[in-house]
Amino acid sequence: MRRSRAQAAALLGVAAAVLAGCLVVTARTGAPDRPQPSPSPAPSATTTAAVSWIVSGRTLGRLLATDPTGRTTARSFDTPDAYVLTGDGDWAVPDGWHSTPTASFDSYAALEAALRGNRLDPRIKAVLYDNEHWPQTPAAEQTDPVRYDRMAADLVHRHHLLFIAAPATNLVDALRPGTGAGAFDTFLSLGLAGDIARHADVLDLQAQGAEDNPALFASFVTAATAQARRANPRIKVIAGLSTNPSGRAVGAAQIDRAARAVRAIVDGYWLNDPAASAACPGCTGPYPRTALDTLRRLGQEPPETGPSGS
Template sequence: MRVLRHRIARRVGIATLAATIFALLPFTLSGAGSAHAQDIGAGPNDSSGAAGLRWIIEDQGTQDALTAMRQLDPELANAYFNNSRTNVLSMTNPPRSSVPSGWSAEAAGHYTSYGPCTKDLKGCASLSTDLASGALTAARIPVVMYDNENWNRTPAAEKADVCSAMKDFTRLAHESRLIPLMAPDQNLASPGVITDYQGGESQNWQTYLRLGLGTCAAASGAERYHIMSQPFQSYWCGGQGGACEGSEADFTNFVTQAALQAKAVNPDITMTAGLSTNPRYNVTPQALYQDSLDVGRFVDGFWLNVAGNPSNPGTGVQYLELLSGLLPHYLGDGGTLTTDFPTGATPSRASLGTAGSELTYLSSEAVPGGTVIPVGSYKFEPWTDGTSGSASLDLEVGYCTPPSCSDRTPIVSPDSWHVDVPAGDPGVTSTYTTKSSTTLPKGGPYRIYLAAHVQSAGAFNLLYNTGSNSTNMALPRPSSHPAQAQSSVMFPHRGGQLSARTPSAAPSAKFGLDQQGSSATFTSAPVLGGGDTIPAGAWEFQYWTNGSDGSAKVRLEAGYCTADCRQRTPVIDPAAGWQPALTAGARGAADPDGAFTTTDVTVLPPSDSPYRLYWTVTVESAGSFDLLYDSANAATNMATPLSLPLF
């Protein structure tokens, strides 16, 4: 049985879509949204991926994220963050620039209020106060973030009327020639702050969309909008009331629909999405990378929030390695190398105390003959214990034939890559760059190996096999392990098609809502097989309509069907009560009754495979306007709990 959801290590590729992989990159989004298309996954390793991405990274104050990243891998940090598209966010009050000397990054200040702060609001940072005192000027800090959250740093009135507060903040910023960046937090949608959960809502992102906070951010007149999406980047427990939340689908659904809300108001708005290395989110570099792939069509970049105690900036480095086209291989017990992020609670140890010894690790995954390992950077990221001394290693990387692997063929020879490793190393990287690609011979399969030859010993150990001690070697991503963008948001297209492809046509297609009982069905390509599962979870309807007055009600049905779609099996049947009320003139609106949530996992039967997804819209109560779809300017869609490769 395959559960098609967010856990990268457990996700299995779908045979019918095996070719839908890196050929889909770079992402394209034509029409009004083309400014938000990003080439995710081809980074500084080939001198292209860092270009175009926008970044927010904090430093100075509560989190010295940029400093930590520069200490671990100055080359990588420079490639991604030393440019005019990066905002180095000062968390001090008042803000002061923490852009490194000689860098071209842009300083940004962090504010939690536009109006004055009262004494009871500890940690409150007021834009109006700093402007009045002269503590803030556009010459020193050109960008100001408005981080309105459900916390004690934002006045209650601004939390209660967040849309008006964003307009006021933007007005104040523009009057002083500052660039405002709206960042209304998802916790403003917590029950009891502005409203309560409705319908099937169970997570804040669903209520955030219903409240239209993405629409408000763009309508404020701000040039930039940040989506606080990090709580949904992966599955974790311990959130609101101890709840468990987050998944790849939740992250994709939230970012996609919030970005579409904002773009419907201002097609040129600059947007970023939140990612965090905070261990509380059960985060891995692979999850951050997958999330980036999935939403790269809709946002311009990311806030890489290196937070938590410990903050584990090594996770951020490995994420950037993945963006750069590298694939980290982690040291594991039994002399293994694995591409899965380690989850152990106690670090394993490998002694560096004997000169002339060799530590050898073999990949647990087979690599087929004909695989190409591109030219580029190899990175070694060690963690060690101890408090003094150092060890000298010669590193060798190559391939061999299992099980004995006695026929080792080096790609990086041991006399080429020399590394000095100190005691207490926190994951500082060492880099070796090849001059040509390597094609593995026909036959195989092969294993990748890493051999560390201890030239001079140190009285300490390499640490590995935990998230905070994840010694690894990253190599250019082999052709046998392509990156694969996924989506959980389905768009209806002309001709009755249903697809994860973002609409790009103009003008919009129309489905008339003026006749009760009329219906339209949209079906996908045959993307599901027997044994596949459709997870339980939230389904979120986002819509565009024309007209200026009136309302209509539709009944939505979704499920799977056989190849000719004559035999349909609903996951949400017509009697389930998914009946959104639509208003005329809507642009990216969510169901006013809240998300529809299923509670049962659906397992597809082995017979009659493959299957298509279908979505039926039926008019329950008519209105004199149309549902608009299949357009860059009217991208009506259905967010689902199901993550699939783009099709």
């Protein structure tokens, strides 16, 4: 059927409008194949529903074994905003849970090899790069963390996965040897939070070493979060917590104080409950009861009676 010139012009106008609309959406949202973290509701001091979490599969398993009903653990981690470190033949996400399965690497080289060899479990949705001043991260990656975080982010995004950056503050020992007790200030002065956040979807600030100094913990997390969000307004920021940072046992009340000091600032926390290992030879945990009590306190649940920290 022939169309009149007027009809043809009208159809061309509609097509142009649709195309223009698509271009606007692309410009606003970025590359269509780059995943985004699920949006977090506004922070709340009375519920864990708004809190994002990172947790290892081993810590999660111990929490479930310690939690009599499992409700406290599920309330925090049975959500897409909980990134559960899992994989390598030891799947840790309980059946039916909605957690985000996350693979963890402490070396860019290992991450690249895993993706090149198609060795990631197909259920993995996110990748965490834990680069630290330790033997597990190659020296070249320690002395150029911004470059390797950018490379890791680009690689992970090409595979349509979320990228979680977790640069340890002790990287400054490789960048500025002899920093010692001034690691937090040096981390900030080097601009690492902003430079690394620019390429990430989630940034974990490994602040757990300052839990016993709430003022230092809060000031570092606040300044690093501001730096990160200036560089990337869409970044989700997580603050590290630990039951035994550097082997020092910390009670749930102390962890809770540190967490609440930055609750209005960050999107959530990484709950570490490490045992002694090659990665943490000085660790004295695990302390699953302390970790569980921390979850209860942050969720304002009544604490379980009995001693904490065993």
